[in-house]
Amino acid sequence: MPGFADRLNGIGISASAAMTDKATALKAEGLKIISLSSGEPDFPTPEHAVEAAVDAARGGDTKYPPQAGKPALKKAIQAKFLRDNSLDYALDEILVANGAKQIIYDAMMATINPGDEVVLPTPYWISYADIARLGGAEIVQVPCPAASNFRLSAADLDAAITPRTKWLVLNFPNNPTGACCSRKDMEEIAAVMLKHEHVWIMTDDIYEHLVYDDFNFCTLAEVEPRLKDRVLTVNGVSKAYAMTGWRVGFCGGPRDLIAVMNNMQGQSTSGINTLAQAAAIAALEGPQDFLRERAAEYQTRRDIVVSLLNEIPGVECHTPQGAFYVYPDISACIGKVTPEGRQIKTDADFVMALLEEKQVATVQGAAYGMSPFFRISYATSVETLREGCQRIAEFVQSLK
Numbered sequence: 001m002p003g004f005a006d007r008l009n010g011i012g013i014s015a016s017a018a019m020t021d022k023a024t025a026l027k028a029e030g031l032k033i034i035s036l037s038s039g040e041p042d043f044p045t046p047e048h049a050v051e052a053a054v055d056a057a058r059g060g061d062t063k064y065p066p067q068a069g070k071p072a073l074k075k076a077i078q079a080k081f082l083r084d085n086s087l088d089y090a091l092d093e094i095l096v097a098n099g100a101k102q103i104i105y106d107a108m109m110a111t112i113n114p115g116d117e118v119v120l121p122t123p124y125w126i127s128y129a130d131i132a133r134l135g136g137a138e139i140v141q142v143p144c145p146a147a148s149n150f151r152l153s154a155a156d157l158d159a160a161i162t163p164r165t166k167w168l169v170l171n172f173p174n175n176p177t178g179a180c181c182s183r184k185d186m187e188e189i190a191a192v193m194l195k196h197e198h199v200w201i202m203t204d205d206i207y208e209h210l211v212y213d214d215f216n217f218c219t220l221a222e223v224e225p226r227l228k229d230r231v232l233t234v235n236g237v238s239k240a241y242a243m244t245g246w247r248v249g250f251c252g253g254p255r256d257l258i259a260v261m262n263n264m265q266g267q268s269t270s271g272i273n274t275l276a277q278a279a280a281i282a283a284l285e286g287p288q289d290f291l292r293e294r295a296a297e298y299q300t301r302r303d304i305v306v307s308l309l310n311e312i313p314g315v316e317c318h319t320p321q322g323a324f325y326v327y328p329d330i331s332a333c334i335g336k337v338t339p340e341g342r343q344i345k346t347d348a349d350f351v352m353a354l355l356e357e358k359q360v361a362t363v364q365g366a367a368y369g370m371s372p373f374f375r376i377s378y379a380t381s382v383e384t385l386r387e388g389c390q391r392i393a394e395f396v397q398s399l400k
């Protein structure tokens with residue numbers, strides 16, 4: 001067989017996608033799987049966004065789009081950045097892509113040279129690491145320990161930056177921990193980054209609207225305007241507006257960076273589905289009140305999951321202030337054996353045994369760079385969450 005590219009060595013299907021696929025296969029065999037692995041809102045896409053796409057299709061908006069995004073969508077994004085983040089981007093400082101994921105891909109591919117380093121506060125969303133490695137970069141982890149609520153310490157960040165650092169990626173609210181970054185913490189991070197002028201900074205704000213307990217979200221370019229010419233502010237409609245399948249992400253950033261990212265995009269996709277862009281305009285310009293209502297619903301689910309998990313001896317669960325994940329510590333389960341004789345040596349063993357013996361799909365902490373933990377997504381019904389936590393409790397209590 002003809003060979004494959006070396007750059008793909010070590011790059012596989014993401015752990016959460018692998019777990020979702022395995023759960024789907026078990027479901028097809030007739031098992032009742034409780035799926036807590038997928039990072040996808042269970043709410044529907046707002047009706048006005050769906051209607052805008054239908055109108056666009058019927059109105060003949062079906063030709064190649066402008067590569068960097070339709071002007072009307074870029075204007076809606078410009079207004080969103082002003083409204084939500086007090087950030088003023090010109091239209092040529094904005095790029096639309098097929099999801100925030102493609103923004104991240106375009107940015108890294110357009111900037112990374114082999115041997116560069118990408119600094120990732122850890123645990124981190126796996127795609128940052130895989131995309132950076134595809135570009136030939138090395139990953140530098142900065143642990144954000146559970147004991148400090150998965151916060152990034154400015155001093156640890158400072159120590160991780162070297163002359164080879166190309167990017168720092170910030171993602172608060174965080175996937176997989178739900179950790180948020182207060183304005184004070186962000187100011188300390190900004191003070192560090194002002195010193196390191198050779199580093200680009202990506203802030204992945206995709207969970208911006210999913211914050212709880214009256215947490216005030218902030219983003220780096222707003223907190224420290226002197227960094228704005230090195231910051232790429234990334235966002236999208238997937239999580240807040242429950243539009244994962246529409247594949248619309250966007251960013252604001254320095255004009256020259258946006259231009260090279262647009263060149264990357266030109267050779268991969270030629271732009272974004274016109275109907276999805278119409279839907280995204282409607283989502284960004286339409287009513288925003290339901291975002292708070294949905295966040296309140298997620299907060300209720302978070303409270304239920306955190307309290308049910310903390311009732312289980314052997315599981316320790318923090319209370320995150322954002323996103324829709326918890327990342328419980330399962331140190332006490334490592335070294336034990338399941339009723340069916342499976343050895344739990346790692347968090348990967350834990351989640352696989354939990355799926356096979358109790359039919360609950362979650363994701364191992366190893367996939368996010370910090371063990372022994374596992375990630376639960378609470379973007380699902382309260383009934384499913386109660387059943388899932390009940391099965392996790394039975395599983396953990398059965399370990400010997």
Ligand code: PLP
Nearest residue numbers: 039099100101125175236238249
């Ligand atoms: N960034 C983070 C932190 C995510 O968790 C995800 C999806 O899971 C994405 C980006 C991808 O967003 P999109 O659907 O816009 O590509």
